[in-house]
Structure formats: C-alpha cells, structure tokens
Amino acid sequence: MIWLRVGTLFWRLSPLRVSAFTGVSLLLALIPAAQIGLVAAAVQGVADAVTGDRDAGRAALTAGAALLGVGLASHVLGTFLQYLDTLLRLELTARVGEWVMRKGTMLDLQQYEDAEVYDKMQRAFQESSGGRVYQVFTQLLEVARELVTLVTVSVVLFSWSPWIALVILLSPMPSVVSYVLFSHRAYEIEYDRTADRRRAYYYQHLTTTDHSYKEVRLFQLGPHLVDLYTRLIRTFFDVDRRLARKQSVLGGVLGLLSVAASSGAVLWAIHTTTHAGQVGQLAGYLQAVGSVQVSAHGMLLGIAALYKDSLFLGNLFDFLALPERQIKGGTRPFPDTLRKGIEFRDVRFVYPGTGHVVLDGVSFTLPAGECVALVGQNGSGKTTLVKLLTRLYEPTSGQILVDDVPIEEYDLDDLQRHIGVIFQDFIRYELPVRDNIGLGSVEAREDTGRVAEAARAAGADGFVEALPRGYDTTLGRHFEDGHQLSGGQWQKIALSRAFMRRAPVVVLDEPTASIDAEAEAEIFGRLKDVAHGATALVIAHRFATVRMADRIVVLENGKVIEHGVHQDLLRADGVYARLFRIQASGYLTEAASP
Numbered sequence: 001m002i003w004l005r006v007g008t009l010f011w012r013l014s015p016l017r018v019s020a021f022t023g024v025s026l027l028l029a030l031i032p033a034a035q036i037g038l039v040a041a042a043v044q045g046v047a048d049a050v051t052g053d054r055d056a057g058r059a060a061l062t063a064g065a066a067l068l069g070v071g072l073a074s075h076v077l078g079t080f081l082q083y084l085d086t087l088l089r090l091e092l093t094a095r096v097g098e099w100v101m102r103k104g105t106m107l108d109l110q111q112y113e114d115a116e117v118y119d120k121m122q123r124a125f126q127e128s129s130g131g132r133v134y135q136v137f138t139q140l141l142e143v144a145r146e147l148v149t150l151v152t153v154s155v156v157l158f159s160w161s162p163w164i165a166l167v168i169l170l171s172p173m174p175s176v177v178s179y180v181l182f183s184h185r186a187y188e189i190e191y192d193r194t195a196d197r198r199r200a201y202y203y204q205h206l207t208t209t210d211h212s213y214k215e216v217r218l219f220q221l222g223p224h225l226v227d228l229y230t231r232l233i234r235t236f237f238d239v240d241r242r243l244a245r246k247q248s249v250l251g252g253v254l255g256l257l258s259v260a261a262s263s264g265a266v267l268w269a270i271h272t273t274t275h276a277g278q279v280g281q282l283a284g285y286l287q288a289v290g291s292v293q294v295s296a297h298g299m300l301l302g303i304a305a306l307y308k309d310s311l312f313l314g315n316l317f318d319f320l321a322l323p324e325r326q327i328k329g330g331t332r333p334f335p336d337t338l339r340k341g342i343e344f345r346d347v348r349f350v351y352p353g354t355g356h357v358v359l360d361g362v363s364f365t366l367p368a369g370e371c372v373a374l375v376g377q378n379g380s381g382k383t384t385l386v387k388l389l390t391r392l393y394e395p396t397s398g399q400i401l402v403d404d405v406p407i408e409e410y411d412l413d414d415l416q417r418h419i420g421v422i423f424q425d426f427i428r429y430e431l432p433v434r435d436n437i438g439l440g441s442v443e444a445r446e447d448t449g450r451v452a453e454a455a456r457a458a459g460a461d462g463f464v465e466a467l468p469r470g471y472d473t474t475l476g477r478h479f480e481d482g483h484q485l486s487g488g489q490w491q492k493i494a495l496s497r498a499f500m501r502r503a504p505v506v507v508l509d510e511p512t513a514s515i516d517a518e519a520e521a522e523i524f525g526r527l528k529d530v531a532h533g534a535t536a537l538v539i540a541h542r543f544a545t546v547r548m549a550d551r552i553v554v555l556e557n558g559k560v561i562e563h564g565v566h567q568d569l570l571r572a573d574g575v576y577a578r579l580f581r582i583q584a585s586g587y588l589t590e591a592a593s594p
C-alpha cells in the first residue's frame, strides 16, 4: 500500500514536524464549520436587532468578534503550516535524491546492462526530485482535512435539508470518475513509452555533451538527431493531445452537470429559507453550500490525484525495491600479497539473457608477482574475463581461484579493494588531478606524496606539474578553470589511478592504447617496480607491450588457444607468431623503405 509507505517514510523523516503538520491541518479543517455557525448567528442577531431585540445586537457583536478571532487563528495556523510545508519539502527532496543515488551504487553491473532495469531506473529518476512523494503526502492530509470539514459542515447542512445536502455532495462524482479513468490511461501511456523516452533523452544527450560534439559536428549528425528526437516527441504529443481532447470534452460535460446541480441546490435553499423568514440560516446555509461543494470536490479530486500519483510513485518504490548486490562474497580477507597466484579453471560464461557462449572452458594461471598479457581479436572475451576476476559477473560454470581459494570465499569489498583496475572505457572525472588519481584509493586522496608517486609510475608527473595549478588543476571543460588533456594524457591519469591503489593484483585493459610508444615502453619496462611487485594481467593489442610480459595467453572465440613465454610462442609458430609477425613486418617494411 503506497499511501502507507509514504506515511511511514514521512514519519521517519521527522515525527515532530509530521505531527505538527497533521495537527495544524486538522485544526484548519474545523474552521469552515465554525465560520458557518458564527455567520448564521451574526446575521440572525442583526436581523433580530433590527426588529428591536437589544440582546440580539450584543449576540451579533459577540459572534462578529468570534469570527474575527477565527479569521486571525486561521491566518496564523495557515502561515505556520506553510512554514512546515517548506521544511518537509526541502528535507524530502534531498533525501529522495540521496536514496536513488545510493540505490544506484548497490546494483550489480548486470542490472545496468539490462534494458528492463534501465527502464525502471528511468521511471524512478523521473520521481527522484521527491515532488510526487511530497504531493501524495499532502494530498493524503488534504483528503483527511476535507473529510473533517465535510463531516462538520454537512452536519449543519443535513439538519436544514438532507436532499439539498445529498445533491451537493454527489454532484462532483461524475467528473471525478472521468478524472480517475483518464489518470489511469495517462499512466499507462507514460509507462509504455519509457523506452522511447530514454531514446529521446539519449538523442538529446548526444547533441548536448562535449564527448559527442566532435563526431556529431563533423559527421553533421545534428539535424538527423534532432529529427529523430522530434519525431519521437511528436508521437508523444499526438497521443497526449488526443487524450487531453477526450478528457476536456468529457470532463467539461460532466463539470456542467456538477455546476447545474449545485446552482439548483442554491436556488432551492433560497426558496425554502425565504418563505420561513430565516435570514441567519439563509446566510449560514449559503456559506455552507459553498463549503460543502468545495470540500466534496476537493476531497474526491484529491482521492483521484492520489490514485494517479500513487501509480507513478509505485515506480520509485519498485526501483528502491530492486534486489541489491546479488553477487555475494564470503568472509575471508583478501591476501595483501599473493603467495601462489590466480588460476582460471575451466571457466565458461554466457551473458545473462543471451545464448552466446563468450568464454568456453578457459583455463590458465597468473603466477604470483608475474605479468601475464592477454591477447586476442576483438570480441574474443578478454574484457569479460576481467569482469569475472573483479566479480562484476559470476562464471556460468568453472572456478577462479586466488592462492588456491575460490574467489567467492573472499569478502567482496575486500577483494575489489585489492585489485587495481582500469578498463578501456575508464572515467574522465571532471575533477582536480589530485582526485582523478586519488580516487584510486579514496581514503588516501589527500596524501600528495602518494598521488605524485602514482603519477610518476604512469609517466603523468611531467605534464601534471606543468599544469597551471599542478595537482589542484581541475580537468575537463565542464567546470570553471577546467583544463582539457589529450587522450593519452587522460589515459596516463587513469593508469595513475590504478597504481594509486597499491593493490596486490593489477588489471589493465588496454592501458596504453593512446599512450605514445616511448612512454609505453617506459611504463611496461618498469611495471614490476611501479606496481610494487603485484600480480598483473594486461590486455593489449600492441605486441611491443605484449612481448614484455612474463607470459602470454592467446584467446580466440572464448577459448585459450596458446599460452607461454614470448620466445616459445614464436618458436611454436602458431597464431601468436603470425600476429606478431604481421605487426613487426609492418614496422620493418616502413623502416626499410627509403
């Protein structure tokens, strides 16, 4: 029950403020009934005083003074309610955004690669401002308040004329029913178009970020992307317009019924009270008619809006209820230095939801303290192996052992803390250099000595020191005074981040693809030193890098087809030797030509 969850959520936010908000709202709900009674008394008092009753004059004055008091109280309570409203709204907005972010960090990679979960996230992000959660809470109170007003006022009204009261109470019904139906339809439409909305945001993103600017501009993709976006948005618009048209026609007709019914009731009231000469009752009655009409309408529409908002809010709660970290670790601490090494034993892997066998019986060993290079054509499964080693995914079958212990037995956070990794698609943090490197070991990011050492290891120290504010220079151009780096410089920064971790296992997925040959040779020549003797797995396509590794594993279509040291593999004259010669002959031909 979403209303209950919203109520509980608010209660946890601040029991004191929520109690005060509820109390003040309900007090305000009693005001219309009090005003009706006092207006009736005042008007009747004046009418009686005109006919010579002196006491009636005093009674009219007293009722008038009480009306003044009620008016002042209503103003003070209203102002206080407004203040509480602002406080609760601010608090909630901050908290919902935080919950959504926190949840995002607790999901598995698999969920990020699943379009259905992504749709769920998209729906939840639409609610992440907290606006709708707050709306449901205030609507709940609004409905309760209108109910109190309605009950107290209709007590008066029913005592005068039950039939008129009934007509007025029921008159908003038809338009409310139509509102509920249309709200449901609007929700269904929005739900079904989540994937298209994501697509539209994506086109928008491509045309509004620096990462995509160059290609979009030079391939002149702007008009095409705008066209794709506009076509989608127009489809949304056409559907929404049709719905809005139907809703206003039906809503308008039913609204007319409602107005006719309440106006008829007013006429009827005038007719009956005039005959009986009850001027005070007529005045109170007229005010009560308005009040009941407003409250009944407000309450029923509040319920309808609650219904609609709860449907949307279900998306936020669905997202917050997504299963977290399904990949579980054990309790064993990860070793600070590997004794034996890492072994892949008959590892098979199929990405969930696909039938494609990406790794098929992969077995090889990374001896402790050695550097193993993983080579193979695009799509052969190299990065997937890294995802398994870092436990972003679990093997479909087979085992990965670290020092003869299955990796599932190690504490998951501890295992990930002990692996320094950079992926091909590393992040370019639009933050100062110090953070870009220091985030490799978040708790040590203020340690300038360590940050500088990591930069030296990756050959980044030279250009960093030449930056306007050295390690405090903000990188990228998103923020003020940001400094943009070259592709290779960014890669050196990412490499520094991996070294910053000082982990016993280092995994580098194409770490030097954009780095110049000299720097690459320098980094790999000293890899053992800079990685503090870590066990390293390096994925590379350049054989100049690969040959420096202690061992080489060649992967083809998810299978290990060769492994050994460089010289042995050359002698074996297999796939590795052929690929090596292709690259080498390219360089030699160039060098030999005049």
Ligand SMILES: Nc1ncnc2c1ncn2[C@@H]1O[C@H](COP(=O)(O)OP(=O)(O)OP(=O)(O)O)[C@@H](O)[C@H]1O
Residues within 6 Å of the ligand: 113, 351, 354, 358, 376, 377, 378, 379, 380, 381, 382, 383, 384, 385, 424
């Ligand atoms: N998230 C995913 N979901 C489904 N299939 C995937 C996913 N990621 C990769 N694949 C598929 O798995 C196979 C291996 O991909 P992987 O990224 O491991 O290759 P790679 O050897 O690292 O390639 P490259 O040299 O191009 O980086 C490819 O066929 C790819 O299409």
